[in-house]
Amino acid sequence: MPKIRNTSLHALGLLKLLYEHVRVSRSDLSAMTGYSAFLVSKLCDSLLKKGFITEVGSGDSSGGRRPTLLSIAPGLGKIAGLHVGRVNARMVVTDICGNELAFLKMPSRVSVGPSVAMPHLIDLVEKGLQKAGVRREELLGIGVGISGILDREAGTTLYWPKVPQWVNVPVRRIFTDHFGIAPEIEDTPRTMALAERRLGLARHAENWVYLMIGASMGSAIFINRELYTGSRGFSGEFGHITVKDDGPLCGCGNRGCLNTLVSATALIHTAQTSVSEGLSTQLWELCDGDVSKISVDLIVRAASAGDRFSIRLLNELGSQLGKAMITLVHLLDPELVVIGGGLAADAGQILLPIIRNAVSDGVLPLTANNLSIQFSELREVDWAIGASMLVGEKALEKLFLSKQEAAKGGVKKLESATRPKRDKEAVSI
Numbered sequence: 172m173p174k175i176r177n178t179s180l181h182a183l184g185l186l187k188l189l190y191e192h193v194r195v196s197r198s199d200l201s202a203m204t205g206y207s208a209f210l211v212s213k214l215c216d217s218l219l220k221k222g223f224i225t226e227v228g229s230g231d232s233s234g235g236r237r238p239t240l241l242s243i244a245p246g247l248g249k250i251a252g253l254h255v256g257r258v259n260a261r262m263v264v265t266d267i268c269g270n271e272l273a274f275l276k277m278p279s280r281v282s283v284g285p286s287v288a289m290p291h292l293i294d295l296v297e298k299g300l301q302k303a304g305v306r307r308e309e310l311l312g313i314g315v316g317i318s319g320i321l322d323r324e325a326g327t328t329l330y331w332p333k334v335p336q337w338v339n340v341p342v343r344r345i346f347t348d349h350f351g352i353a354p355e356i357e358d359t360p361r362t363m364a365l366a367e368r369r370l371g372l373a374r375h376a377e378n379w380v381y382l383m384i385g386a387s388m389g390s391a392i393f394i395n396r397e398l399y400t401g402s403r404g405f406s407g408e409f410g411h412i413t414v415k416d417d418g419p420l421c422g423c424g425n426r427g428c429l430n431t432l433v434s435a436t437a438l439i440h441t442a443q444t445s446v447s448e449g450l451s452t453q454l455w456e457l458c459d460g461d462v463s464k465i466s467v468d469l470i471v472r473a474a475s476a477g478d479r480f481s482i483r484l485l486n487e488l489g490s491q492l493g494k495a496m497i498t499l500v501h502l503l504d505p506e507l508v509v510i511g512g513g514l515a516a517d518a519g520q521i522l523l524p525i526i527r528n529a530v531s532d533g534v535l536p537l538t539a540n541n542l543s544i545q546f547s548e549l550r551e552v553d554w555a556i557g558a559s560m561l562v563g564e565k566a567l568e569k570l571f572l573s574k575q576e577a578a579k580g581g582v583k584k585l586e587s588a589t590r591p592k593r594d595k596e597a598v599s600i
């Protein structure tokens with residue numbers, strides 16, 4: 172292999188690590204790759220000189236001089252990230268490092284149907300670009316996280332449980348027609364999990380699971396830090412495991428899916444039904460007798476004020492989720508489960524001990540020793556930043572390769588350029 176190719180591979184590998192870990196020192200890079208300190212220093216000097224990376228202050232010292240931290244140079248380009256849930260959509264414009272330049276949140280209008288929602292979502296992206304003062308031509312890419320069941324190759328929603336109009340909607344094509352850029356599309360539990368891996372509690376986790384609980388439920392599985400997508404991309408449909416025979420009908424057509432018992436929709440529906448039937452609960456006063464005002468926030472407020480009915484509802488939800496998680500934990504033996512999403516953000520403090528108890532009651536002791544269950548600390552803007560991460564690393568690679576090509580008069584595409592692993596081959600150049 173010619174020297175230039177190996178050096179470029181190593182440099183690109185470092186860039187990817189810098190993107191993934193946001194801020195790292197040269198010695199961190201050396202530890203992560205197994206490259207010598209000399210090689211890392213030489214590669215970083217070259218990347219600094221070419222403007223791909225920048226020095227961003229000092230890290231913690233382990234005794235000696237405080238190490239200088241490096242990050243991707245934010246001026247390399249801008250990215251748009253769109254997070255589309257069934258109820259709300261969040262849009263962010265970031266620089267290539269993921270720093271927020273503008274953020275907007277609006278109702279997604281998904282339930283009205285794609286003919287209304289798609290132009291509305293395009294308008295939301297346009298408004299975000301305007302707010303950030305970023306022209307369409309300046310974008311390196313657009314990442315879209317969307318909550319339906321997807322054909323990722325084609326960029327279409329195959330269907331969306333509970334919103335029946337979303338059958339075979341060509342989301343990628345509609346965005347491409349408008350923006351002239353083909354967006355990357357992935358489902359929202361995965362884009363939220365990408366944010367968790369880069370910015371949240373899973374920064375150092377190898378084998379872990381992200382559970383999203385919002386209007387519905389989903390998950391993302393990471394094995395050796397990489398997202399596990401399954402044979403055709405449909406892994407992680409944890410919300411559709413059956414937990415109750417003859418339970419409520421799920422949007423997927425089956426009965427008793429976890430989704431129907433553990434989601435904001437399920438929680439609110441149960442509360443509304445009970446209040447309408449005249450059950451004695453503080454929720455009645457809190458919603459002024461209008462059950463349509465009942466929200467997760469209201470149920471949490473009632474529970475915090477000692478309302479027995481609301482406490483019972485949250486107990487049942489937490490315990491149901493914990494029981495289902497036992498299967499997940501036994502199957503995958505994860506070191507970490509992060510629970511995020513709207514319901515998690517509103518009710519996490521109350522639910523966490525209930526879930527932990529339910530899991531530890533049913534899981535094998537040896538497995539429990541290694542397991543941490545946490546609620547996400549990320550904000551809604553981070554969910555949209557997660558969508559932007561679908562394109563960040565690819566855009567960075569493209570920029571690097573095009574600059575290499577320009578500088579060297581045509582370097583062949585570095586097809587095997589992936590994150591460097593700790594191996595002997597990678598050390599030698």
Ligand SMILES: [Zn+2]
Pocket residue numbers: 410411412421422423424425428430
């Ligand atoms: Zn289902």
